[in-house]
Amino acid sequence: MYVCCARQKHSDTDGVRVAPWYALVTETLFRSQSLGQLTMPRGTYDLLMPNASTEELPTGDEKRAAVQSMFDTIAPRYDMVNRLMTMRLDVRWRKRTIKDLKLKPGSVVLDLAAGTGDFCVELSKIGHKPVAIDLSYGMLASARCSDPLVQGDLLKLPIADNSVDAAVCGFALRNLVSLEPFFAELHRVVKPGGRIGLLDVSKPANPVLRAGHQFYFNKVVPKVGALLSDAKAYAYLPKSVSYLPEPPELVALVQAAGLTEVTHAQLTTGITQLITATRP
Numbered sequence: 001m002y003v004c005c006a007r008q009k010h011s012d013t014d015g016v017r018v019a020p021w022y023a024l025v026t027e028t029l030f031r032s033q034s035l036g037q038l039t040m041p042r043g044t045y046d047l048l049m050p051n052a053s054t055e056e057l058p059t060g061d062e063k064r065a066a067v068q069s070m071f072d073t074i075a076p077r078y079d080m081v082n083r084l085m086t087m088r089l090d091v092r093w094r095k096r097t098i099k100d101l102k103l104k105p106g107s108v109v110l111d112l113a114a115g116t117g118d119f120c121v122e123l124s125k126i127g128h129k130p131v132a133i134d135l136s137y138g139m140l141a142s143a144r145c146s147d148p149l150v151q152g153d154l155l156k157l158p159i160a161d162n163s164v165d166a167a168v169c170g171f172a173l174r175n176l177v178s179l180e181p182f183f184a185e186l187h188r189v190v191k192p193g194g195r196i197g198l199l200d201v202s203k204p205a206n207p208v209l210r211a212g213h214q215f216y217f218n219k220v221v222p223k224v225g226a227l228l229s230d231a232k233a234y235a236y237l238p239k240s241v242s243y244l245p246e247p248p249e250l251v252a253l254v255q256a257a258g259l260t261e262v263t264h265a266q267l268t269t270g271i272t273q274l275i276t277a278t279r280p
């Protein structure tokens with residue numbers, strides 16, 4: 001089943017109210033196939049991710065299925081736990097991303113791996129037109145925004161070529177099965193001159209800060225996550241960082257996809273990184 005909807009504000013029902021500009025984004029949204037995956041029963045990722053407490057992490061289709069199921073499971077409390085663990089810095093990082101992109105007023109922006117739509121909220125506030133795309137029905141169902149929500153895979157976006165002004169992606173790179181096809185998709189769907197902003201976790205360069213951050217991320221986060229949400233998911237979170245290439249390699253991959261004006265910034269002492277780029 002493929003879901004595409006624009007939710008009415010303050011409504012639990014997925015409506016079919018589609019903003020006119022949304023229809024302009026791409027007719028392929030409604031025709032997209034191959035994205036049809038129903039939400040797995042809760043806990044499926046327990047079977048798929050049996051070694052989250054060891055160094056063995058899933059790859060390929062197994063990883064995609066495990067990630068989808070994991071986010072379905074933690075969705076209802078995701079925002080609360082996220083705000084607590086980042087002490088609301090995540091909100092500031094998203095605002096900084098949007099500011100750095102210097103978008104034209106009323107830009108159509110894809111919020112990729114949107115989760116509960118945090119980027120959408122910030123983009124809408126300043127008059128842009130976001131479209132949320134995420135693999136997890138659970139996360140989309142918990143979204144607090146009234147923008148269009150699309151269930152889909154970032155490696156196969158249900159979006160027409162050269163159709164959006166910009167794309168942002170918050171804290172999802174390490175959850176993808178592969179980065180190269182994602183960067184190729186960014187190049188395909190963003191219009192020439194369009195902007196791209198990618199946020200993800202990072203490690204401070206300063207050894208003392210790095211040690212403190214490691215302790216917080218590896219020891220505190222899993223315990224708080226277990227207490228407030230789901231132990232297995234929040235044990236996976238610090239381990240998933242090992243999927244992420246080091247910043248120079250990440251930048252090289254973005255450039256290799258043909259994106260230009262690539263910048264890389266370490267935010268808040270380096271615990272988060274922001275990559276921006278332009279589609280030439």
Ligand SMILES: C[S@@+](CC[C@H](N)C(=O)[O-])C[C@H]1O[C@@H](n2cnc3c(N)ncnc32)[C@H](O)[C@@H]1O
Pocket residue numbers: 064067068071082112113114115116117118119133134135136139152153154155169170171172175176177
């Ligand atoms: C850590 S959450 C980040 C959510 C949101 N962007 C934020 O900033 O809070 C990662 C999100 O990536 C989504 N995700 C992971 N792999 C994906 C894929 N292949 N395609 C689309 N979404 C994906 C998950 O479902 C989850 O909602």
